Amino acid sequence: MKEIHDIIGKIRKIQQRAVLATVVHIKGSTYRRPGARMLVTESQELVGAISGGCLEEDVRKKSQQVLEENHVQLVTYDMMSDDDIVWGLGLGCNGVVQVLLEPVMANEVPRELQFVEDCYQNEKAGFIAMIFEAQRQELVGRKYIYGEDDDIWQKIQKAKPQIFEQNKNSVVEIEIDNVACKVLVESIMPTTVVVFGAGFDAVPVVEFCKNLGWKVIICDPRETYLNAERFPRADKRIVAHPKVVDQHLKLQPHHFVIVMTHNYHNDLQVLKQLQSTPVSYIGMLGPKTRTQRIIDEIQEKAQQQVDSTNIFGPIGLDIGSETPEEIATAIIAEILAVKNQRNGGYLRQYEGSIH
Numbered sequence: 001m002k003e004i005h006d007i008i009g010k011i012r013k014i015q016q017r018a019v020l021a022t023v024v025h026i027k028g029s030t031y032r033r034p035g036a037r038m039l040v041t042e043s044q045e046l047v048g049a050i051s052g053g054c055l056e057e058d059v060r061k062k063s064q065q066v067l068e069e070n071h072v073q074l075v076t077y078d079m080m081s082d083d084d085i086v087w088g089l090g091l092g093c094n095g096v097v098q099v100l101l102e103p104v105m106a107n108e109v110p111r112e113l114q115f116v117e118d119c120y121q122n123e124k125a126g127f128i129a130m131i132f133e134a135q136r137q138e139l140v141g142r143k144y145i146y147g148e149d150d151d152i153w154q155k156i157q158k159a160k161p162q163i164f165e166q167n168k169n170s171v172v173e174i175e176i177d178n179v180a181c182k183v184l185v186e187s188i189m190p191t192t193v194v195v196f197g198a199g200f201d202a203v204p205v206v207e208f209c210k211n212l213g214w215k216v217i218i219c220d221p222r223e224t225y226l227n228a229e230r231f232p233r234a235d236k237r238i239v240a241h242p243k244v245v246d247q248h249l250k251l252q253p254h255h256f257v258i259v260m261t262h263n264y265h266n267d268l269q270v271l272k273q274l275q276s277t278p279v280s281y282i283g284m285l286g287p288k289t290r291t292q293r294i295i296d297e298i299q300e301k302a303q304q305q306v307d308s309t310n311i312f313g314p315i316g317l318d319i320g321s322e323t324p325e326e327i328a329t330a331i332i333a334e335i336l337a338v339k340n341q342r343n344g345g346y347l348r349q350y351e352g353s354i355h
Helices: 003-014 054-067 113-120 150-160 202-211 242-247 265-275 288-301 324-340
Strands: 016-027 039-040 044-050 075-079 094-104 128-133 143-145 170-176 179-188 192-196 215-219 235-238 257-258 281-284
Touching: 003 016, 003 039, 003 044, 016 054, 016 179, 039 054, 044 324, 054 075, 054 094, 094 128, 094 265, 113 128, 113 143, 113 179, 128 150, 143 265, 150 170, 192 202, 192 265, 202 215, 202 324, 242 265, 257 265, 257 324, 265 281, 265 288, 281 324
Parallel strands: 192 215, 192 257, 215 235, 257 281
Antiparallel strands: 016 039, 016 094, 039 044, 075 094, 128 143, 128 179, 170 179
């Protein structure tokens, strides 16, 4: 999300045309996945990245041609060929990358990026479909937003029945206007992290979340702790006791909750509140015995059964964290693992593709 925020911000700021480069299809090992974007301004400035640095310069050059001719161009980079000296030698990747280059008018944010921004602001899911290859050139670059052009989305779902249940981008082949087309379908699933507790160790957590382009809501009853000076990048600050936080916040499945109030009774109240919500992740700071004691007390005194399947306590991946910044890193890494349905282990232990 951060990449798209940066691109949108640059388009609105500059008084010049630009080219939007989007990774639309890959084969084999590549640094970036479909949906990765980069903006190339008319003055040759780059925002975002579509590779580890090996493709950007060539895309920058090709962007000038796209601006001169004012039309969409699909570029294929084959890094699997032994004969390709330019792209295949020592780049660390062994795949094929297709990149769609599209001209962007000055101060005119593309409609699909506006849709992504709207999904982020309103914390809602969405889908975008983009034709990147077709037998009729004029179809290349055409986009469809979910909720519009129902016949197109019915064709997409028929081609891949599970596509709306997957939190990942996919390529489908369908016919549009009686023409065979390859279409990139992007899944827009905003991530919102809710932090209970505004202590000193919450500061790097909020910063790291924002650096990833996530939305952050922070809750604490202490106004002297929870303020704009301390948390300038938080999207929302809720000064309220955990007992009444449900009056200010409606938690959803895309919310990831971090409980770090450093107060046993406050943590207990938070966890009680969370039991009636569909959140995907509840991370509890503190020892395992403390979290279990809280769970037991809720079950015994409140006569409320606690579902612990989404409770992670102690919070974070086991990376030997000590400092607040290291602990924040472990927490964010664990949220990413849960969000992407991974176990957080060593990549070297994987057999086959890591994706």
